[in-house]
């Protein structure tokens with residue numbers, strides 16, 4: 001069977017490789033002149049740095065398996081777990097994000113009644129309520145109390161997503177958290193059980209971050225090599241048609257026909273392609289909004305380098321709500337540089353140009369970095385807003401009537417590479433059902 005994959009980011013390449021390994025004849029069509037999409041590596045002399053995706057987690061193995069499949073098994077770096085620490089801003093200092101009940105009990109982020117209320121979480125409300133659609137703010141208040149929402153959940157959610165917890169749907173934005181709460185009758189109980197179960201390569205509630213030795217672009221290059229040239233660059237897809245069992249589209253000068261069509265794109269790009277074919281499907285996809293984000297990487301000469309947080313990662317609840325990673329230090333020695341990565345979500349596109357972020361960071365670090373890199377992603381992350389699950393259900397219902405069409409997207413499958421790799425892994429079986 002012929003499979004055409006539109007989109008040459010991680011999802012499209014992972015989908016193509018899984019289908020190729022299952023015996024499909026595959027071809028990838030990428031609009032731009034480069035592969036990788038939101039994977040975008042750069043270098044500070046010989047040290048890799050990431051302007052897009054920083055790594056993947058070992059909490060499930062789909063991405064790790066792909067990396068091994070393309071020959072990167074011996075070239076993977078695992079983050080040093082003890083160096084990962086998230087810090088939140090208090091009025092006059094930074095305090096660690098409490099990662100377990102003991103740390104919560106001692107945390108200066110909450111008053112004593114606030115801490116006791118949060119620790120009473122297993123008694124707070126029946127886990128059956130987890131099935132209902134509610135905002136992250138409502139979930140946090142119900143389970144952990146109003147103070148935990150204001151002091152911990154809000155700054156963390158805003159720094160990680162750029163959105164307010166009131167706007168986000170708990171079950172869509174944090175599905176793993178909901179699963180954990182349901183399975184163990186409470187979130188804290190679930191987190192404790194998860195910690196106890198973790199052995200071997202796994203670490204901490206969020207898993208361990210992995211990156212190829214020479215940067216994430218090596219994963220993309222590995223996938224490209226494994227696809228053996230079945231990739232077309234500068235080939236934006238448009239003019240989608242369906243005739244009997246054939247899917248057709250225009251890719252540059254070429255008219256492409258395939259039995260199986262995979263769209264591996266952000267939701268708005270899918271909506272644009274599908275609009276002439278299925279207006280209701282396109283409408284549901286177009287309702288999923290994305291957040292723009294700006295990545296900034298700064299290289300400070302070591303010695304004069306600022307290490308104000310003494311940790312690998314920090315979340316700062318100052319006006320800008322930046323997320324900062326001492327990213328390079330997680331994986332490899334960086335002498336003679338200290339690399340600092342910052343990520344800022346931009347709800348208002350074009351409101352704050354990269355230079356204003358740079359100036360803010362110069363002020364914070366007390367001196368200019370020796371080198372800076374920045375990149376802006378207009379479609380950085382899907383916003384899992386209230387009503388998201390219902391929109392995804394509408395998409396799934398429309399897809400039922402469109403045999404041979406498969407969608408893989410961070411908006412539908414989950415925002416991490418692992419989610420997308422899992423969706424790619426499931427593709428061959430779904431496609432075989434069509435053949436029968």
Ligand SMILES: Cc1cc2nc3c(=O)[nH]c(=O)nc-3n(C[C@H](O)[C@H](O)[C@H](O)COP(=O)(O)OP(=O)(O)OC[C@H]3O[C@@H](n4cnc5c(N)ncnc54)[C@H](O)[C@@H]3O)c2cc1C
Pocket residue numbers: 006007008009010011012029030031032034035036037038039051052053054055056057235236237238264265266269273293295343377379380381408409410414415416417418420
């Ligand atoms: C700054 C940043 C950091 C991140 N860090 C992490 C991280 O550390 N770990 C993690 O798991 N996730 C991370 N993410 C999320 C992750 O980047 C995405 O989930 C993932 O990369 C999405 O891959 P994709 O292939 O689905 O989409 P994309 O990477 O956006 O790729 C889509 C591709 O399709 C192409 N395209 C668009 N329209 C067409 C068309 N009509 N025809 C042909 N091609 C088209 C685009 O040019 C693009 O190359 C991060 C995201 C950002 C923005």
